[in-house]
Amino acid sequence: MYFLITAIGYGYIILMMTITADSIWSGLAVFFGLGVIPLWLLRKALGRHAKPALRPAADQPDSQHPSQDQRDL
Secondary structure: HHHHHHHHHHHHHHHHHHHHHOHHHHHHHHHHHHHHHHHHHHHHHHHHHHHHHHHHHHHHHOOHHHHHHHHHH
């Protein structure tokens, strides 16, 4: 949740920097170089740590459906 709020705020700052750039090319360079690429890399780096922790729990029997859990073994 905090990542989303921080990313929106950072994106807004980069958008304002892009609007005030001298030319369209420097604006695009600022937008992609300081905005899109760093946010994408940060998302990829933080997204990898959350997924493996969820996988082992999904494979465990939940004991709410004991007959189904016994068949899966």
